Amino acid sequence: MHLFTRGACWGISLYLCGTTVAAAQAQDNAEFLSQCPVRAPLFQLDELKPIRNLSTDAIGVRANQADIDSQTSIASFTGNVEVQFNDQYLLTEQATVNQATGNINASGATRFTDGYVQVASENFRLNSGTNRAYLAGAEYQLIDTGAHGTAEILSIAPEQVLLEGSTFTTCPTDDPAWQLSAQEISINEDEAWGEAWHAKFELFGVPVLYVPYLNFPITDERKTGFLFPTIRSSQKNGFEFELPYYINIAPNQDATITPRYMAERGLQMQAEYRVLTEDGFGQLNLAYLNEDESLATSDSRYLWRVEHEQNWSQHWRSYINALDISDDDYLNDFGSDFAGRADAQIYRHARLDYLDDNIHVMLRAEDFEILGNYRSPFRTVPQIVGQAEWQGPSILSYGLFSELTHFRNQEDSSEYASRFHIEPQVNLSIEEPAYDWLTELSYSYTYYDQAANEAGLSENPSRGLPQFRMRGRLNLERQFNWDNANYRQTLQPQIQYLYVPYREQSDIGIYDSTLMQDDYRGLFRARRFSGLDRIADANQVTIGASTSVFNQSARELMRFSVGQIYYFDDSRVNLFDEASQVSDDRSDLAFEARFRLGQRVFVNGAVQYDLEQESTRKSQTAVEYRVNESNLVQLSHRQVTNILNDDIEQLGLQTVYQVNTKWQLATNWYYDLQQKRTNDALLALQYNDCCWAVRVSAYRRVNRNLELQQFDPLSGEPEFDNGVSIQFIIKGLGSDNGNLLELIEQSLFGYRHPFYLSN
Numbered sequence: 001m002h003l004f005t006r007g008a009c010w011g012i013s014l015y016l017c018g019t020t021v022a023a024a025q026a027q028d029n030a031e032f033l034s035q036c037p038v039r040a041p042l043f044q045l046d047e048l049k050p051i052r053n054l055s056t057d058a059i060g061v062r063a064n065q066a067d068i069d070s071q072t073s074i075a076s077f078t079g080n081v082e083v084q085f086n087d088q089y090l091l092t093e094q095a096t097v098n099q100a101t102g103n104i105n106a107s108g109a110t111r112f113t114d115g116y117v118q119v120a121s122e123n124f125r126l127n128s129g130t131n132r133a134y135l136a137g138a139e140y141q142l143i144d145t146g147a148h149g150t151a152e153i154l155s156i157a158p159e160q161v162l163l164e165g166s167t168f169t170t171c172p173t174d175d176p177a178w179q180l181s182a183q184e185i186s187i188n189e190d191e192a193w194g195e196a197w198h199a200k201f202e203l204f205g206v207p208v209l210y211v212p213y214l215n216f217p218i219t220d221e222r223k224t225g226f227l228f229p230t231i232r233s234s235q236k237n238g239f240e241f242e243l244p245y246y247i248n249i250a251p252n253q254d255a256t257i258t259p260r261y262m263a264e265r266g267l268q269m270q271a272e273y274r275v276l277t278e279d280g281f282g283q284l285n286l287a288y289l290n291e292d293e294s295l296a297t298s299d300s301r302y303l304w305r306v307e308h309e310q311n312w313s314q315h316w317r318s319y320i321n322a323l324d325i326s327d328d329d330y331l332n333d334f335g336s337d338f339a340g341r342a343d344a345q346i347y348r349h350a351r352l353d354y355l356d357d358n359i360h361v362m363l364r365a366e367d368f369e370i371l372g373n374y375r376s377p378f379r380t381v382p383q384i385v386g387q388a389e390w391q392g393p394s395i396l397s398y399g400l401f402s403e404l405t406h407f408r409n410q411e412d413s414s415e416y417a418s419r420f421h422i423e424p425q426v427n428l429s430i431e432e433p434a435y436d437w438l439t440e441l442s443y444s445y446t447y448y449d450q451a452a453n454e455a456g457l458s459e460n461p462s463r464g465l466p467q468f469r470m471r472g473r474l475n476l477e478r479q480f481n482w483d484n485a486n487y488r489q490t491l492q493p494q495i496q497y498l499y500v501p502y503r504e505q506s507d508i509g510i511y512d513s514t515l516m517q518d519d520y521r522g523l524f525r526a527r528r529f530s531g532l533d534r535i536a537d538a539n540q541v542t543i544g545a546s547t548s549v550f551n552q553s554a555r556e557l558m559r560f561s562v563g564q565i566y567y568f569d570d571s572r573v574n575l576f577d578e579a580s581q582v583s584d585d586r587s588d589l590a591f592e593a594r595f596r597l598g599q600r601v602f603v604n605g606a607v608q609y610d611l612e613q614e615s616t617r618k619s620q621t622a623v624e625y626r627v628n629e630s631n632l633v634q635l636s637h638r639q640v641t642n643i644l645n646d647d648i649e650q651l652g653l654q655t656v657y658q659v660n661t662k663w664q665l666a667t668n669w670y671y672d673l674q675q676k677r678t679n680d681a682l683l684a685l686q687y688n689d690c691c692w693a694v695r696v697s698a699y700r701r702v703n704r705n706l707e708l709q710q711f712d713p714l715s716g717e718p719e720f721d722n723g724v725s726i727q728f729i730i731k732g733l734g735s736d737n738g739n740l741l742e743l744i745e746q747s748l749f750g751y752r753h754p755f756y757l758s759n
Contacts, residue, residue: 063082078094118141119154121138123136131158152165152166163182182199195215226243227243227256236723240262282308303336307321319351321349351364403421486552491545520544562590592606646674680700699722702718
């Protein structure tokens with residue numbers, strides 16, 4: 001019988017369960033608990049010496065001395081008495097066996113086991129008729145889990161254990177930090193759960209909670225019940241208390257309902273439903289606050305999210321991920337597991353895909369919601385995309401890309417457009433170990449049917465554009481020896497020529513186009529803008545090179561890349577203003593570097609440097625010392641110049657440090673070097689014991705009032721929100737990963753590894 005396994009959930013009105021954690025968290029918890037001292041069994045199983053050739057339901061006895069009364073059929077045994085009845089063993093100094101009834105009685109110190117529980121008691125009695133054993137003054141321990149306790153009377157029958165006047169704990173020590181004491185506990189292995197009546201929960205010997213009735217699982221099976229609570233306090237929300245209730249609906253379905261009380265705002269209800277099938281998964285999340293008491297308005301505030309992925313067949317699959325909030329300040333005020341507090345937009349999309357060997361057809365709907373007082377973007381409702389590729393003779397291949405899209409403004413239905421795009425392509429591709437070469441020739445035709453509400457727009461504009469692209473790369477490598485170790489260095493220089501003629505496109509509205517970054521990888525893109533509303537003219541050559549060093553285990557120790565575009569002509573196509581045009585002879589010089597210094601030190605950096613102005617346009621650098629997820633330090637610096645005629649420069653420090661097996665510290669700090677202020681800070685301390693854990697954290701972050709527009713992030717004095725949080729965890733009754741890395745990932749500027757500047 002497996003009793004009280006880790007990850008169990010207690011079905012009582014308090015906070016003793018955690019069955020919804022991910023498998024990775026459960027593994028981390030197991031690794032942590034593996035460092036805890038293992039409680040010694042009450043007696044060693046190798047003391048048991050099975051009696052050979054003993055038939056089923058027969059009682060076998062081994063003792064120093066035996067006395068059998070032929071009239072009463074009672075046999076008395078003394079001295080190292082060992083009694084075996086099926087899989088049950090009794091060790092004592094004195095026992096009597098009624099050969100007629102099969103009853104067994106033992107007085108004095110006894111030891112008993114049936115394979116899943118060990119018991120040391122003051123006496124023992126077995127009723128063979130009901131096959132139930134009774135032990136008084138018992139100390140018991142579960143073999144599989146180490147859970148232990150005492151019982152005034154303990155009775156054991158096949159698949160059932162009954163404890164009267166008992167205690168229970170999973171702490172391995174004799175003086176446990178917590179334990180349950182109950183008038184009666186009943187455990188039934190067949191039903192994989194147990195029941196307790198008149199139970200008290202005790203911390204450090206002090207009763208803190210009385211529960212008339214509770215039920216709990218005795219296997220790894222998920223169980224309906226309450227999860228760990230979270231207690232917080234902040235300036236915006238006041239005192240907060242969350243108490244999740246987990247519902248095990250079916251083996252592949254579950255739900256969690258979480259009341260969240262906020263003293264300044266009221267009671268918010270949150271719910272989550274999850275389903276897993278052989279061909280997909282789904283999840284639904286809801287959060288609802290009927291009236292925010294901190295605001296003058298009586299409007300409700302809510303969040304809903306749905307995600308579903310399904311593989312319908314070998315060729316068909318679908319995916320949907322949609323999130324909606326009641327107002328732009330929802331994420332800032334309440335937070336969410338599905339969007340960051342610093343997010344500037346919410347992205348929703350749904351798609352249906354058909355895939356074959358050469359064909360991919362996608363039906364998609366997309367929606368961007370910009371948070372704040374900005375112009376609403378266009379929805380894609382819907383879009384049909386088709387892409388096909390065929391291998392031609394020898395090194396030739398052919399492709400066809402087509403798209404039919406309808407755009408509509410979210411707030412103004414009179415703003416709409418439909419776009420048809422088709423683009424055939426011919427490729428000549430050569431791939432060899434030492435080099436590869438690609439030549440692409442394509443022609444794109446785009447037709448629009450749009451509402452010409454803005455000045456300069458046409459109702460039915462069209463555009464035809466050829467495009468020619470050549471790219472070649474060399475793959476060079478060498479072996480070298482340094483400090484008595486062998487290494488391999490690779491060098492990959494590459495060159496690309498791109499030509500796209502100019503076409504006037506100002507009569508076309510902008511529905512899904514934006515400027516992409518010119519990092520090292522972006523330098524070799526075929527287009528400067530995303531989407532199809534603007535295709536920039538180009539007559540340019542891109543030159544770049546990347547080199548890496550690998551050790552004997554093929555682990556990359558260093559990578560350095562540098563590249564630049566040389567323009568033969570100015571690019572006259574722009575998005576919204578002339579700032580997106582190209583008027584220089586060359587692009588910013590793009591650098592990317594990554595170093596691994598030993599097993600634990602990483603340095604990652606990316607820079608875009610303007611040679612004309614002799615200044616850095618964008619840069620991000622991170623130096624990280626990383627032992628594991630419980631021990632790391634990352635120092636980062638990020639800089640972007642000329643954003644709305646201002647500069648952004650931030651310094652960040654993120655740390656997770658395991659002081660010892662019990663104490664862990666985490667910090668998250670971001671400092672604005674331009675405004676001379678801290679924008680985001682977090683300090684968390686966690687105590688982990690084999691019996692319990694407590695996590696305390698405090699934060700300070702910028703309060704983003706997007707709807708009220710009280711704070712311009714680039715100027716002026718911001719409003720800050722300060723708060724603290726505390727979470728108490730009972731070990732052995734639930735699962736927790738014992739790691740604070742997840743906590744700093746949820747901050748305003750979350751942890752990232754590796755640190756890249758790329759889109």
